[in-house]
Amino acid sequence: MLNRVIEQFGLKMKSMDEVEDSHSSTVYKCQLHKGENVFVKIPYTKLKYQRELESYEILKGNVAIPELLDYWNGDEECPGAFLLSELKGQPLTTNVSTTVAYEVGILHASMHAVQLPATKKLTGIKNEFDNWSSFIGKQFYSFAEDVKDVLDPQLYKQSIEKFERMKEQLPPPDGPGFVHMDFRPANIIVTDDRVSGVIDFESVRFGSTELDYTKLYRDFLSYDSTLYKAYKEGYESIRPLIDLEVVLPFYRFYDAFCSIGWCKRRGIEKNAKFLEENLARLKEILILS
Template sequence: MDMLQQVIDKFKLNVLMIEDVPQSFSSSVYKIQLNDYRIVYIKIPYSKAKLELEFTVLKRFHYELPVPEILDYWEGNENVTGALLLSAIKGVPIREQVGTNLAYDIGVHHAILHSIVPNEQDYKSVVSNVYGQWSEFIRSHFYSFAEDVKEVIDPRLYEQSLKHFDRQLNLLPSPDGPSFIHMDFRPGNILVHENQVAGIIDFESVRIGATEMDFTKINRDIFMRYPGTRDSYQKGYESIRPLIDLQEVLPFYRFIDAFNSIGWCKRRGIEKHQTFLQENLAYLNRFLRIWDS
């Protein structure tokens, strides 16, 4: 709270009430009600790199997508990484069942994001450009979690995973891009109001890359849970831009997501994230059993 108070003082806010925002995994986020009853948000990323990236991307997307407006920015000091003061968007993260109408609108907004063409200034900015080395990026991303995963899962399953990854990586089609990709496009980062997308949040992991990685989490959290949503999403997406053949790439990227998520749980605390760990472990076992049969 001392860190938060420093930020409040820096932004000169007259605060009436403070609420923690849950499910924010790489930042501390607080909902602030001011004395005049306006709602704003304070976001304190865990690193200065994430702070600078979010600041840059929110400014870049301001006129392209429904994203929070930056009301103030503090670069931080030796004790605090820095902070963003953000406007509130009228909407809440997706927590309930997703129907076909909402899935269509999610597709529209995701396609709008992928349609933003990186310009010369973007390539000079803090946004990482991994498109030209896409296979190398996927490999590095996968193996960065491998040592963590190795400590958690059965050795045979671990070896199966590495062999499957190396074999399938070379069979991927040419990457679709270059595009801005969110890298954490999931229900918790999609705000809805009256069954429509009201905003997209959390741009700390944005890169210039290939679109196919960006479908992984909505496949896991929406398509695989709610029948009919994938078709509706596809119609919405294709009303803006062509969609790649998802069936050709989703199995591989879902496999990567399950593997990396196990490593993420190891890093963030196995006991705290036991349910998520078991879900991904079960999927990995099932996937490799079916694939190798």
């Protein structure tokens, strides 16, 4: 299938390497004979392909993203593929300046400020905002079927009860906005103390922004209060930021629980480290509740 995609795009390559930290697509970094780097991306499903395609159309000119050089709608064997330009740099780490954190805030807020297109009919990206509570519940209980096979029955029961209790205490949803659903350091590219842009749009929705801070907090903001402060300042230069202290406790719990289910679906042995991290987070949250 990869050879057919390469042929479809007419690529003449010097080298090709698979990108490891991609969970919903197969991605290859390709060096062309003229020295330029491009990326070939093959989503796992047609729906993920359609979401990504619509995202490039909606975000272009509004948010820093790779350039969509070409795309292929696929066939009965391939869900579709993209040819993307390279965003120069490396994934975000905690070892950055407050300037970078400020720009991450601007990037995030600029994405959340994107509204549903008035004239374009979307077939991949859904608007979940009006039924946000139901959407969150559906996602949670879908993963719960997998979590049940991993957690101790008492912890599982405690988790279900905590979810229902905390969900009722959430404030009104903030939005609708363009929600990335996987806004984490691996998907934020940084170079020379500046943010180059954001990648990977297989899971996006229009919905409440409240869900979209969780992974960034888990893997970046929680490590340094000065970076957290700079991020907030950058975000609020574009749009108001909700009170994260109110929503983060629920979504940190939600993320840990659903991530356990994700590991079960994608393979416990393959994702053992991530599974252990989230089991520890979940147990800590439940103990403190």
